[in-house]
Amino acid sequence: MQFLAYIIIYPFLWMISILPFKVLYFISDILYIFLFKIFGYRKKTVKENLKLVFPNKSHAEIQAITSAFYHHLCDMILETIKSMTISEAEMNKRFKFTNIDVINTLGEKHKSIVLMCAHYASWEWIFIMQKHVKHKGYGIYKRLANKYFDRLVKRIRARYNTYLITTKETIPTLIQSKKDGELSISGFASDQSPKAHKAFHWTEFMGIKVPVYTGAEMLAKKLDMAVVFFNVEKVKRGHYQATFKTITETPKDYPDYTITEAFLKLVEKQIYDDPRYYLWTHKRWKHRDKVPKAFQ
Template sequence: MQFLVYILVYPFLWLISILPFRLLYAFSDFLYVLIYRVFGYRKKVVKENLILVFPEKSKEEINRIMKVFYHHLCDMILEAIKSMTISESEMKKRFTFSNIEEIHKLEKENKSIVLMGGHYGSWEWIFILQTYINHKGYAIYKRLANTYFDRLVKRIRAKYNSYLITTKEAIPTLVESKRKGELTINGFAADQSPKVTKAYHWSNFMGINVPVHTGAEMIAKKLDMAVVFFKVKRLKRGFYQATFETITTEPNQFKNYKITDIFLKLVEKQIYDAPEYYLWTHKRWKHKDKALK
């Protein structure tokens, strides 16, 4: 059944991926009408999240943020599909880096990197970073239920020396890389909610006490990696710029969870600056009332 779904859906994805950007974004506008206006995909979750973290904003402002967010969400969905066939030169034109020298500096210091970012702006095309640096790239991800689509996503990332690994694979893979003397850069989108039963740390995020992922910090400390935050700014439709900020090159000098808290504050700043580009469809604050007393 998985293969049948794959062979039925894949041709449509491929056809979408070869659309010129003008038509791709026209299709995105149509998708917005379906997702937001017709089906109302997770509108209740998005509105509840926005009201929760921005109680001071008016109903009109909340609605404005929602509309812009859903337009951006549709763009990201289609940009992810576009990754199947987009050329390297086109991606480099559309996803740029303001201070790539920050990564080159750590390379000269022979430091592997834990690269932490939020579900903000766009993260679909950041793997083009691998064409500018010598670090081997890994991204921690959740395996897709359909094994054929999972392999497809892995192939797309692997074109640029970037490899997807699960949470369970992360430690053994990175320990082995360190044993071989490889420099690695390891991406974590670490701002979403873990299961309460697996939460080692609770933190104030957007004014609300929530459980947080701490795996990125734990790996940085275990393998003595530099920790770098990447901020993605939407310049205009279809164009993004990432900026790197080194949090520390000596993670073991920090008390446990301090690095995670610093990371969350950096994500917060992005959200406060332009909330419409955060991924509001996730139930980020669903465990807010379950903190252990």
């Protein structure tokens, strides 16, 4: 059944991916009508999240952010499909880096990097970065249930010399990478919600205490990797600008969880500056009423 689904769906995805951007965004506008106006995909979750973290915003303001978010979400879906066939030149034109020298300077110091990212603006086109740096790129991801689509995603990422590894593969892969003297950069999207009973740390995110992922920080300390924050802005439709901010080159010097909290503060700033481009469909604050006594 997995293969059948793949051979039925893949041709449609490929045909969409070769369309020019003007047509692509026309399809996105139609998708917005269905996703937001007709089906209301996760609309309740989106509005609950926005009301929770922006209690002082009016109903009209929440409505405006919600609508703009769904427009952006539909663009992201189509841009992800476009990744299948987009040229390197086109990608470089649409996803620019303001200070790639931050990464290359760390490379000159032979520092491998933990790149901490959020589900903000565009995280799908980050992989073009590998064409501008000497580090070998690893992306930590959750394996897709359909093994054929999983292979497709890996193949798309590999176009720009990025290798996807699962959470379970991360530690042994990066330990071996260090033993081999490899210069690596590993991307972690660390802003979503871990299972409450497995969380090592709880802290405030957007003013609400929640469990947080700490794996990126712990790995950076274990392997003495620099920690860099990846900030993305949406300049206009289909165009993004990324800026790197070094959190620390010496993670072992920091008390546990302070690096994670510094990362979350930077994510908060992104969201407060422009909430339209954060991924509001996930129940990020679902464990807020389950704070263990040790963390209260």
